[in-house]
Amino acid sequence: MASSIIRRHYPIPDLSFRDFWDICCRFQTVHPEYRNVYFTVDGLDSFIVLDEPEVSKVLKKLEGKENRVRKYSARFYTSRSQHSEGYGVSELQYRPANYERHLQGLNFYSDSVNKANYYEFEEEIYTNYPFIENTEPEVEFGKPCEVLALIIDIRGFSLFCEEPNIESPYTCGLMSAFYHMVNRSLQRFPPEMTKFLGDGVLAIWETTPADREIVVNVALEAAISLRNQWTQVQDSPHFSHGAPKSLGAGICFGLASHLEVGGDYIGRPINIASRLCGACPGDRVYVDRSVPNIPLHLKKEELVTHIKPYGRHNIWAFINKDA
Known part of the structure; x- marks a missing residue:
C-alpha cells in the first residue's frame, strides 16, 4: 500500500x-x-x-x-x-x-x-491512553462574503461512461483534460476555490466593488470559450472512442459564507449556479440577472427558465463561441 x-x-x-x-x-x-x-x-x-x-x-x-x-x-x-x-x-x-x-x-x-x-x-x-472526552459538537457558522459562483459540467457524461468500450483509464484521461482546460481558462484572475465535482467544476471568487467587473469578465469569458476548447479535446487522437458532445455552465452572484473546515463555501448563489448549469442547453451559458457588471460587448438574450426549488427564474443566456 x-x-x-x-x-x-x-x-x-x-x-x-x-x-x-x-x-x-x-x-x-x-x-x-x-x-x-x-x-x-x-x-x-x-x-x-x-x-x-x-x-x-x-x-x-x-x-x-x-x-x-x-x-x-x-x-x-x-x-x-x-x-x-x-x-x-x-x-x-x-x-x-x-x-x-x-x-x-x-x-x-x-x-x-x-x-x-x-x-x-x-x-x-x-x-x-485516555482521551479528553468532548461531547459538544464543533460548530463554525462561517464568514459571510460576497461571491461569484461558476459551475461547468459535461453533458451526458454518466451515460457516456456506461458505454461498453469506455474504461476508467479512458474516463480519467477525459476528466484530466477537462480539469486542465478549466483551470487554464481561469488563470487570468484565479478563484479562491476550485472544486472538482466528478464531471463538473465549481469555481468561487470572493468579490469586492473593486474587482467585481474583472471577476465577472473572467468567469463569463471562460464559460463561453470552453465549448471551442472542448471541441479540441473531442478531436484529440487521445480520445479515439469519442467524448460527450457539450458543456453546460451556470453563473450566479450574491452573499454566501466561507467555511474554514475544508475551505468550502455555502450559500444560495452556489445553489442557483448549480441549478442554472443543469437547466441550460449545451450551447448556452445561463447567468442569473443578479450578476453585476456584465460586459456590454457580449451578446445576450433575456429568458425565463424554471429551476427547482425556485420556480420561474429570470436569466441572461449567452451563446457559446462557435456554437
Whole structure:
C-alpha cells in the first residue's frame, strides 16, 4: 500500500516525558525502519533539550523543569543521512496545555508511513491512553462574503461512461483534460476555490466593488470559450472512442459564507449556479440577472427558465463561441 502524508491529533491529557517516550517506542516497534530518533523539549523561555538522541540525557536535563515544558518533540529518521535512498521523516509532538492556536495533546506527522502499519500503531494509542472526552459538537457558522459562483459540467457524461468500450483509464484521461482546460481558462484572475465535482467544476471568487467587473469578465469569458476548447479535446487522437458532445455552465452572484473546515463555501448563489448549469442547453451559458457588471460587448438574450426549488427564474443566456 502506498505511503501518503498522515496528520493526526489525539487529545490526550497529562503525559510525562516517560509516557511520551513510551509512545515513541511503540511507534518504533511497529515501524522498525525509523530506528533513528532525536528528542527536543521546548521550555517556556528556551529549549531545554535540542536534538538529543539519548533518552538518559533528556531525562537528566528535564529534572526539576517538567512544569516549564511547552512541548515534547521526537523526530524519527529512516537513515542518519538525509541523502540516502528512501529517506523518510516522521514526527510526534506532545503539548501539555493549549498554547496560542495549538491544542493540548499528541500530534503525529509523516510523509512516508504506510497507512496500514500506522493503523496498528494508532490502535496502541487508543487502547493504552485516555482521551479528553468532548461531547459538544464543533460548530463554525462561517464568514459571510460576497461571491461569484461558476459551475461547468459535461453533458451526458454518466451515460457516456456506461458505454461498453469506455474504461476508467479512458474516463480519467477525459476528466484530466477537462480539469486542465478549466483551470487554464481561469488563470487570468484565479478563484479562491476550485472544486472538482466528478464531471463538473465549481469555481468561487470572493468579490469586492473593486474587482467585481474583472471577476465577472473572467468567469463569463471562460464559460463561453470552453465549448471551442472542448471541441479540441473531442478531436484529440487521445480520445479515439469519442467524448460527450457539450458543456453546460451556470453563473450566479450574491452573499454566501466561507467555511474554514475544508475551505468550502455555502450559500444560495452556489445553489442557483448549480441549478442554472443543469437547466441550460449545451450551447448556452445561463447567468442569473443578479450578476453585476456584465460586459456590454457580449451578446445576450433575456429568458425565463424554471429551476427547482425556485420556480420561474429570470436569466441572461449567452451563446457559446462557435456554437
